[in-house]
Amino acid sequence: MELYCLEDFKVEFEKLKSKKSYKTIEQELIGYFFGKTPEQLYSGTRLNHSVDAPYIKKRLSGRGGYRVYFLLVIKNDSLYLMFIHPKTGPQGSDNITDESKAYLYKKVLACIQSKDLYKLTLDKPNTKIQFDRLDSV
Amino acid sequence: MENISHKSEIIDIFSNVRNFSFEEKKAPILNEERINALLDAILDFKTNLKGKTERIYSINERIEKITWFNNLDEESLMLLNDLISVAKDLRTSLIRQYIPMGYFRKKGIAKEEIKDFKNSIDELKESFEDLESVFFFLPKMPEFVETTTKLTLV
Numbered sequence: 001m002e003l004y005c006l007e008d009f010k011v012e013f014e015k016l017k018s019k020k021s022y023k024t025i026e027q028e029l030i031g032y033f034f035g036k037t038p039e040q041l042y043s044g045t046r047l048n049h050s051v052d053a054p055y056i057k058k059r060l061s062g063r064g065g066y067r068v069y070f071l072l073v074i075k076n077d078s079l080y081l082m083f084i085h086p087k088t089g090p091q092g093s094d095n096i097t098d099e100s101k102a103y104l105y106k107k108v109l110a111c112i113q114s115k116d117l118y119k120l121t122l123d124k125p126n127t128k129i130q131f132d133r134l135d136s137v
Numbered sequence: 138m139e140n141i142s143h144k145s146e147i148i149d150i151f152s153n154v155r156n157f158s159f160e161e162k163k164a165p166i167l168n169e170e171r172i173n174a175l176l177d178a179i180l181d182f183k184t185n186l187k188g189k190t191e192r193i194y195s196i197n198e199r200i201e202k203i204t205w206f207n208n209l210d211e212e213s214l215m216l217l218n219d220l221i222s223v224a225k226d227l228r229t230s231l232i233r234q235y236i237p238m239g240y241f242r243k244k245g246i247a248k249e250e251i252k253d254f255k256n257s258i259d260e261l262k263e264s265f266e267d268l269e270s271v272f273f274f275l276p277k278m279p280e281f282v283e284t285t286t287k288l289t290l291v
Contacts, residue, residue: 045267045271048275048281048284049207051207102278102281106284
């Protein structure tokens, strides 16, 4: 399965990764999303009732932890990471509003259509996520 | 007369010290019993709280799975509405139980268990709020529904 993300996700991920409190975030994401089939990612809260393109909110890293919002497009074998935020720690925040969920949803569709996305791959020892803009891939 | 009075006073003090000495000899044993009883009570408290916390997490997980149900009819939606109401009620009761635990937490008693209990209550709130969003609020947002429709064409 191919992994992509929105600019919003990349910005938030890099901000969190640089903080000591969230140093495990990269390993958490690699462990949960990479090398998985779509079926293995059918868990969490499905926000849009869709069977073919579920919009999912997932609790990551056990209790407290992070909330990740992503879209799975089954027929394209693609996953789009949209947003991430921690629940606890210095950058911890409440869950995003329904308006924000709708905004991200609309945005991911627009970004898929315009290919305004980053493609996610792993480096050789599979310990770091690499982000490449689609137009530069 | 004076000697008799002194003698009586000495006997009284002797008796007092004797009793005190005897009580104190027994005291360490009594204290140990009390400490053991206190430790048992803390252990019971921790065990009960852990059990309750796991039960809340299990409910949260089951509520989350409802969002994967397809084509719910009107009757099911009404049941969901009732479920959301009782879950809100449950959270209120649990928060009432959590508040007095602040005293224990400050004293360092069952700190981790109380923290996890609070987290499970927070996630319960998150679960029923998400359920409400998924089945009652997001489907009423035209922008959201439109995006779902357009996504089928991608």
